[in-house]
Amino acid sequence: MLPFSALIAGLLAVSAPPPAPATAEKLLQEVRRPGASVTLVNVWATWCMPCREEFPDLLRLRRAYQGRGLRLLLVNADFGEGKDEAVKFLGDQGVDFPTLLKEQDDDAFINALGGDWSGALPATFVFDGTGKLVDAWEHKETYATLESKIRPFLREEGKETTR
Amino acid sequence: MRTTTKLAALAAALVLVAGAGIAGEMAGKAALGIGAKAPAADVKMKGVDGKEVSIKDVTGAKGTLVVFTCNACPYAKGWETRIVDLGNAYAAKGIGMIAINANDPKVVADDGYDQMVTRAKERGMKYPYVMDATSEVAKAFGAARTPEAFLFDAQGKLVYHGAVDDNVESAEKVSKTYLKDALDSVVAGKEVSVKETKAVGCGIKWHQQA
Numbered sequence: 200m201l202p203f204s205a206l207i208a209g210l211l212a213v214s215a216p217p218p219a220p221a222t223a224e225k226l227l228q229e230v231r232r233p234g235a236s237v238t239l240v241n242v243w244a245t246w247c248m249p250c251r252e253e254f255p256d257l258l259r260l261r262r263a264y265q266g267r268g269l270r271l272l273l274v275n276a277d278f279g280e281g282k283d284e285a286v287k288f289l290g291d292q293g294v295d296f297p298t299l300l301k302e303q304d305d306d307a308f309i310n311a312l313g314g315d316w317s318g319a320l321p322a323t324f325v326f327d328g329t330g331k332l333v334d335a336w337e338h339k340e341t342y343a344t345l346e347s348k349i350r351p352f353l354r355e356e357g358k359e360t361t362r
Numbered sequence: 363m364r365t366t367t368k369l370a371a372l373a374a375a376l377v378l379v380a381g382a383g384i385a386g387e388m389a390g391k392a393a394l395g396i397g398a399k400a401p402a403a404d405v406k407m408k409g410v411d412g413k414e415v416s417i418k419d420v421t422g423a424k425g426t427l428v429v430f431t432c433n434a435c436p437y438a439k440g441w442e443t444r445i446v447d448l449g450n451a452y453a454a455k456g457i458g459m460i461a462i463n464a465n466d467p468k469v470v471a472d473d474g475y476d477q478m479v480t481r482a483k484e485r486g487m488k489y490p491y492v493m494d495a496t497s498e499v500a501k502a503f504g505a506a507r508t509p510e511a512f513l514f515d516a517q518g519k520l521v522y523h524g525a526v527d528d529n530v531e532s533a534e535k536v537s538k539t540y541l542k543d544a545l546d547s548v549v550a551g552k553e554v555s556v557k558e559t560k561a562v563g564c565g566i567k568w569h570q571q572a
Binding site for chain 1: 440506528529531537538561562563564565566
């Protein structure tokens with residue numbers, strides 16, 4: 200008899216697409232791609248416990264607000280065997296949309312993302328609809344705080360994209 | 363010409379995106395500045411040999427290397443052998459070194475004192491590996507992650523802050539040996555050319571105040 204949590208995880212699990220390698224330039228192109236009124240970039244890794252803890256809230260946020268302009272870009276920073284673990288984790292979390300894998304040396308990637316990021320994970324960046332960085336932090340956040348950070352940039356309910 | 367224009371446009375876009383003065387909570391801007399003296403240099407920390415040691419105690423004739431690291435973080439582990447090799451090799455060239463674990467073992471059990479003792483033995487660390495039991499030294503440095511290196515010259519001024527090199531995954535694939543280059547410059551009494559670099563790492567697991 201499987202425990203209840205394992206049953207739920209089994210129901211959620213999907214075959215997640217492996218994260219696509221992306222330099223900071225490619226990531227920022229995704230940020231500026233028209234269609235979103237706010238883009239949340241989250242850099243995470245499977246070995247980072249706070250990243251794993253925060254992950255379900257990020258997915259919940261996406262489910263709740265993607266219809267109002269939220270774009271969530273998940274950027275994995277695993278290396279070596281961690282890359283396989285990342286695909287498994289994404290599957291277990293039910294991620295069925297494209298995600299990214301940090302490519303390029305760290306110094307260039309971190310500086311290009313900006314916001315005085317030290318390189319510590321998890322790191323989250325908020326870009327407005329024009330692609331301008333408006334907020335960033337390097338720790339896990341609660342769902343309520345994540346929601347409050349994106350709320351000013353969300354479209355009104357039922358409004359279609361303008362870009 | 364076209365490439366130059368493209369590059370210029372890209373650089374401009376990156377500057378725009380990077381922005382300035384965002385209301386974020388990033389640690390990068392809080393770190394000790396180049397040219398600064400080591401803060402909290404008198405704070406005694408317990409080393410793996412049981413002795414209390416401070417940054418001042420390990421000061422080298424040519425310079426001093428302070429590395430915030432730990433046992434458990436995959437990035438600290440990935441660079442561990444290279445850090446140990448540098449620390450051990452440059453001791454003979456007049457560089458004093460101290461490795462500091464500022465993580466709270468209540469958050470990550472593998473970062474406990476006993477595990478540090480074992481790791482130091484396994485890796486053959488010939489320099490002090492100490493516990494920053496309140497994280498106060500790491501906070502004074504504005505350190506944010508593991509591993510993170512701070513190199514001071516013979517005058518005690520910070521001349522390099524950042525990563526070990528540009529490839530945690532494979533020592534063979536490293537193309538920029540940032541810390542080694544900085545150490546060589548300090549030993550030679552020359553100016554360090556690349557003074558600050560960044561790398562992805564594990565956030566320091568701060569000790570909670572009782």
